[in-house]
Amino acid sequence: MIKENKNDKSTEQKILEAAKQVFMEKGIDGARMQDIADKAGINKALLHYYFRSKEKLFEMIFMEEARKFLPKVTSIMVSELTLFEKVEKFVGEYIDTLLQNPLLPIFILNEINRNPKEAIKKIFGNQRPPIDKVDELIAKLVKKGEIKPIKGYELMVNMVSLCIFPFLARPMVQWVTKTTDEEFLKLMELRKKTVVKFVLDSIKK
Amino acid sequence: MIKENKNDKSTEQKILEAAKQVFMEKGIDGARMQDIADKAGINKALLHYYFRSKEKLFEMIFMEEARKFLPKVTSIMVSELTLFEKVEKFVGEYIDTLLQNPLLPIFILNEINRNPKEAIKKIFGNQRPPIDKVDELIAKLVKKGEIKPIKGYELMVNMVSLCIFPFLARPMVQWVTKTTDEEFLKLMELRKKTVVKFVLDSIKK
DNA sequence: ACGCGGTTTAACCATTTGGTTAAACACAAA
DNA sequence: TTTGTGTTTAACCAAATGGTTAAACCGCGT
Numbered sequence: 001m002i003k004e005n006k007n008d009k010s011t012e013q014k015i016l017e018a019a020k021q022v023f024m025e026k027g028i029d030g031a032r033m034q035d036i037a038d039k040a041g042i043n044k045a046l047l048h049y050y051f052r053s054k055e056k057l058f059e060m061i062f063m064e065e066a067r068k069f070l071p072k073v074t075s076i077m078v079s080e081l082t083l084f085e086k087v088e089k090f091v092g093e094y095i096d097t098l099l100q101n102p103l104l105p106i107f108i109l110n111e112i113n114r115n116p117k118e119a120i121k122k123i124f125g126n127q128r129p130p131i132d133k134v135d136e137l138i139a140k141l142v143k144k145g146e147i148k149p150i151k152g153y154e155l156m157v158n159m160v161s162l163c164i165f166p167f168l169a170r171p172m173v174q175w176v177t178k179t180t181d182e183e184f185l186k187l188m189e190l191r192k193k194t195v196v197k198f199v200l201d202s203i204k205k
Numbered sequence: 206m207i208k209e210n211k212n213d214k215s216t217e218q219k220i221l222e223a224a225k226q227v228f229m230e231k232g233i234d235g236a237r238m239q240d241i242a243d244k245a246g247i248n249k250a251l252l253h254y255y256f257r258s259k260e261k262l263f264e265m266i267f268m269e270e271a272r273k274f275l276p277k278v279t280s281i282m283v284s285e286l287t288l289f290e291k292v293e294k295f296v297g298e299y300i301d302t303l304l305q306n307p308l309l310p311i312f313i314l315n316e317i318n319r320n321p322k323e324a325i326k327k328i329f330g331n332q333r334p335p336i337d338k339v340d341e342l343i344a345k346l347v348k349k350g351e352i353k354p355i356k357g358y359e360l361m362v363n364m365v366s367l368c369i370f371p372f373l374a375r376p377m378v379q380w381v382t383k384t385t386d387e388e389f390l391k392l393m394e395l396r397k398k399t400v401v402k403f404v405l406d407s408i409k410k
Numbered sequence: 411a412c413g414c415g416g417t418t419t420a421a422c423c424a425t426t427t428g429g430t431t432a433a434a435c436a437c438a439a440a
Numbered sequence: 441t442t443t444g445t446g447t448t449t450a451a452c453c454a455a456a457t458g459g460t461t462a463a464a465c466c467g468c469g470t
Binding site for chain 1: 456457458459460461
């Protein structure tokens, strides 16, 4: 039988959590297996007993995090909501995700930079986001005179940019705005509304 | 006397260029001194003859690049232009800078993440961008009924986000939009206009 | 009591890597 | 010619690091 655990968390779980932290903070090249073992409260031998190599361990973590990075774009964009509602839902859910995973963006973008082909495959599978659908949706609303024309991909890129960037540049943003960690998070909380407003004000006619 | 050069570029220059490339692509942890020496067309001994350590070399490169990262925000924002002109100039010049230094954002953000205090000092000196001035400027225009209210820092963050993010996520953007390198650069060229429009449409009344 | 899988200890290994050193060389200026 | 600086060659070093191994330990279920 599998020895479930004498402690609260299983060892595997402790390792994964430690690895996630270390990889997110230092990147794969800066991370040390010893640090991960320490943070997990075990030793290097056991660490390798669970995950044969650094690469494999990183792989696991990346797979786990990759899914979070791509929000339910597709499901939201293909839903029956109006465009305005979609923007609101998209931004809200995305910033919520980032509030719970502040280091996710730099982690993912670094891996995309290091290993674009593989990383992108892991994030998207082989399904490109449905920008055509977005284009169609926009076209309709333009015809109805409700919004100004804008390319679908551009609307998407802009939304994502506005959501993610502050987290990427967090230390800079905090320095410029003289905010504490707590205040920064509050700002991002507010930002859920202001970004939606910013985007909608921009495209509304 | 200093032996100026038998070749076209001085050895120091060749090293700096090689180091820049390697550090930008691999990050400080992923970079190998040997790679830098190879790319510069010299050997490791000479590399260390010029720059005592990896840290020192990285320092040099970072200093050089840090200045580019912060566009002439201050000078533009304090200038006599109208807000609209400022936005246009800011975005235009920033994207131009990025077109010539596509890896600059990920390079700088990684260092900010690794070493926030020092990195920020090197980028900003001790001068925070004049967001107060921006707030004042906005307040005036709001009173005149020309624009909707928005916090100065938020306008700035939004502009910077929209400019930088596509370069950070370049492989993703290219995959989603099915564009070649050349086409991507053209998109960014166009983006100079569309971002300005996006921002101005958002704040104009 | 036994056996087995998780776990520790601790030594060990091979490789990579940043960095050093010393000798020889090339070449231009003095 | 001499001298000094830039440059190469090539060996070398020490530390860090990913990874392995073997022995012993511990606790649980049978």
